[in-house]
Ligand SMILES: NC(=O)c1ccc[n+]([C@@H]2O[C@H](COP(=O)([O-])OP(=O)(O)OC[C@H]3O[C@@H](n4cnc5c(N)ncnc54)[C@H](O)[C@@H]3O)[C@@H](O)[C@H]2O)c1
C-alpha cells in the first residue's frame with residue numbers, strides 16, 4: 121500500500137489555545153468526558169468560552185472505555201442531536217468520544233458531526249489519530265479501531281489543562297509519548313514525514329519529562345510535553361507502532377494496568393529484542409540514541425546505553441521493571457499466558473514491528489516482564 125501522511129486536524133496550541141472554542145457560541149455541543157473533569161471545573165473552563173452554546177455533558181467515561189460506554193454516550197445524545205462533540209480528557213475520554221461520534225453518525229445518516237479533541241494528559245496523541253482503543257472487559261481484551269472517520273477535525277492543546285495531572289500519571293503518560301515516537305521511528309511504516317515528528321517528539325520528551333517530574337507546575341515543560349504528545353501521535357498515525365503496543369494492549373486489557381506504565385516497562389525489553397533480530401531496527405535505535413545524546417564507541421555499547429538509559433529513567437520515575445515488582449499475582453499471570461501470546465500477535469500494532477515475532481519470542485518476553 122502507498123505511504124500517506126494526513127493533515128486533517130487543525131491544531132491550536134499554547135496558552136491561548138482554548139479561545140478556538142469561541143466560534144461554537146451558538147452551536148449544539150456535546151461534551152464527552154469523565155467525572156473528574158466535570159467536577160473539577162474543567163468543563164466550566166470550556167463553557168466559559170462559548171456561554172451561549174447549548175451544551176449536553178456525558179461524564180461517565182471510565183479508564184479504557186468499553187463498547188457499553190460508547191452506547192451509553194450515544195443514547196444520551198440521540199435526542200440532543202449535537203452539531204459538535206468535544207472530547208475532553210485523557211486518551212480514554214478522547215477514544216470514547218470518537219466511538220460515540222461514529223455511533224451517532226450511523227444513527228443520523230447525512231448529519232456530519234464535528235469532533236474537537238482537547239487532551240488533558242500529554243500521552244495518547246489520540247487528538248490527531250485515526251485510532252480508538254476500545255476494551256472488551258468480558259474477554260479482557262483491548263482492540264484498536266482504526267478508521268479515518270475517527271480523526272478529529274480540531275485539536276486544542278492547552279497546557280493549563282494538564283497542570284493538574286498528578287506526577288505518577290504524568291510520567292506514565294509521558295512514557296507513552298516516548299514509546300509512540302520510538303516505535304514510529306523503527307516501524308516498517310516509517311517515512312520522512314513521520315520521522316521528522318518522531319525525532320522531535322523524542323527530543324522534547326527526553327528533555328522535558330524529567331522537568332515535569334521535578335516540578336509539576338512548570339508550564340514551559342508541560343507545554344513542550346503536550347506538543348510532543350501530539351507530534352508523536354501524528355508520527356505513529358502515519359508510520360504505525362510495534363510490539364510494545366501490541367503486548368501492552370494484551371497485558372493492559374487482561375491485567376488492568378495503566379497503558380503508559382506497561383509500555384514503559386516493555387520498551388527496554390523490546391528494543392533489545394528488535395535490535396537482535398533486525399539490522400534495520402538497530403540502525404534506527406542508533407538514531408534514537410543520538411537524539412537522546414547517547415553516543416559511545418560502538419553500536420553495541422550505544423544500544424546498551426540506550427536500554428539502560430530508559431531503565432534508569434523508569435527507575436527515577438518510580439516505574440517498576442517487572443509485573444511482580446508491581447504486585448501482580450504470578451499464578452493469575454501464568455493462567456493468562458497463552459491468551460496473552462495470542463492477543464499480542466494478533467494486535468494490529470504488532471503488524472508494523474520491524475521484525476515479525478514468533479509465539480516463542482513473545483513467550484520469552486512475557487517471562488522477562490513478569491520477573
Ligand atoms: N487513540 C489512540 O491513538 C491512543 C494512543 C495511545 C493510548 N490510547 C488509549 O488511551 C488510554 C490512556 O489514556 P491516558 O494515558 O491519557 O489515560 P486516561 O485517559 O485513562 O486517564 C488516566 C487518569 O488521569 C486522569 N486525568 C486525565 N486528565 C487529568 C488532568 N488534567 N488532571 C488530573 N487528572 C487527569 C483521568 O481522570 C484518569 O483517572 C488507554 O485506553 C489507551 O489504550 C489511545
Ligand SMILES: [Fe+2]
Nearest residue numbers: 244296300379
Ligand atoms: Fe500508547
